[in-house]
Amino acid sequence: MPRFVAQPTSAGHLFSGRSGAIDARLQLPPDDEQAELARTFNAQVPLTPGRLIAAQPFFLRKPAQDFARATDCLAAAGYYEAGMGMADQRAVAQVILNRVRHAAFPATICGVVFQGSDRRTGCQFTFTCDGSLLRRTPSPAAWQQARRMAAAMLLGGVDPRVGLATHYHTDWVSPAWDRAMDKIAVVRTHLFYRWRGFQPFRMPQSGAEPDVALLAALSPAHALPGPTEADLQQSGAPALALPSSPARPAAAIPRDGTGGQVASQALAAAQVFLVTLPASGSPASFQALAERQCAGVNPCRLIGWTDPARTPRALPMPGSAVDTIAFIYERRNLTAIPRVRWDCALFAPDAADDCI
Incomplete structure (x- = not known):
């Protein structure tokens, strides 16, 4: 390159x-x-x-x-x-x-x-x-x-x-x-x-x-010889190869109280990932994260927050978490076109129907 x-x-x-x-x-x-x-x-x-x-x-x-x-x-x-x-x-x-x-x-x-x-x-x-x-x-x-x-x-x-x-x-x-x-x-x-x-x-x-x-x-x-996924995460870029197995227990997934390090809970029954996203990221970076995390998971939903204090640990999520969702990625099956939405007060909209 x-x-x-x-x-x-x-x-x-x-x-x-x-x-x-x-x-x-x-x-x-x-x-x-x-x-x-x-x-x-x-x-x-x-x-x-x-x-x-x-x-x-x-x-x-x-x-x-x-x-x-x-x-x-x-x-x-x-x-x-x-x-x-x-x-x-x-x-x-x-x-x-x-x-x-x-x-x-x-x-x-x-x-x-x-x-x-x-x-x-x-x-x-x-x-x-x-x-x-x-x-x-x-x-x-x-x-x-x-x-x-x-x-x-x-x-x-x-x-x-x-x-x-x-x-x-x-x-x-x-x-x-x-x-x-x-x-x-x-x-x-x-x-x-x-x-x-x-x-x-x-x-x-x-x-x-x-x-x-x-x-x-x-x-x-x-930086050379190329950024690690953790570095891309820290810079707000999409990366973050989170574990693809939705059965991994939430307690084993690290959290960073600053919100800079992604924390994810994969809920096996609902096939939903609850994720703390970097506030310096972008909808494009979040979608890249979702695509990687949802690889092989069918159907799959990733819901993200930029405030780690608002990221719920389980479903059903409390109202305070619902009101502060920053990003949603949904895919019904492996061949379907995913639907991506985000909080347009935090991130610039791509189209009118992109907003949560």
């Missing part, structure tokens, strides 16, 4: 003329004459007339490991580009998703984010080549917030404010590349652009998500 090994550089002020590069840093603007001149120039460039067209929802339909890697690449871009602001992180994520769909860019999330990061002057996002990943580590809470944003965008979230933009920069720089582009949106201190004329956007997603060496410290999904 391809692997990106980004070589950090000592790059200073980027975007002085490098074609296509994105102004990645959202730090406080410099208070100097050059920055003020750039602001004045940028303010005089009008927005392109016409209605801003929002992107179509993006649904990443890839295996568990690819989903985990894509989530972490998108989360890293959101955090290092936009800091803690969720609205700014979504704008960054939308530009990346637009690039994935554009024929001029790589067809994977990680491929877009780390494009050119192995070349001293070729990175498209500053944080991938200026050493930020080595110098700054997000707090666990900030990282999980960024991952939740990323997962929501990969499951159909859309930021309509930036339309189909594939480029952006801060208002205190004035790169040469934006002269040949349409300015289509302004979000706080950032200006968003698209190329002029017809744009070859594609809908299919192709290729495996590469693992990125510089993300290994943040993401088990990007």
Whole structure:
């Protein structure tokens, strides 16, 4: 599988003329004459007339490991580009998703984010080549917030404010590349652009998500020689090969009071699994878990909670457990198409009938 090994550089002020590069840093603007001149120039460039067209929802339909890697690449871009602001992180994520769909860019999330990061002057996002990943580590809470944003965008979230933009920069720089582009949106201190004329956007997603060496410290999904199932679980990715035998006694299955480690009770008579799911996971990861756990079990139902205190130990479940179900997987027989539903207040809906 391809692997990106980004070589950090000592790059200073980027975007002085490098074609296509994105102004990645959202730090406080410099208070100097050059920055003020750039602001004045940028303010005089009008927005392109016409209605801003929002992107179509993006649904990443890839295996568990690819989903985990894509989530972490998108989360890293959101955090290092936009800091803690969720609205700014979504704008960054939308530009990346637009690039994935554009024929001029790589067809994977990680491929877009780390494009050119192995070349001293070729990175498209500053944080991938200026050493930020080595110098700054997000707090666990900030990282999980960024991952939740990323997962929501990969499951159909859309930021309509930036339309189909594939480029952006801060208002205190004035790169040469934006002269040949349409300015289509302004979000706080950032200006968003698209190329002029017809744009070859594609809908299919192709290729495996590469693992990125510089993300290994943040993401088990990007560590070599490949993540263990426990690591994928911890990162919120689907994995978790729970025992396929529904007769295993509940007392023998470990629980983690934090909710990070999956706990499952298999009820032999009802062929139901009651599971504590990672709050940082996604419906796609939960379905992958259910598919593995229900292998050979016919019929099969997996019901999940993100709060371990609410996960019941037996059926019938109490009302407090019923009211807090986060995910349900049901399959009537081995050849039937399973039905999957989840709490749309916790996870973005895929369709109207996906909600519990």
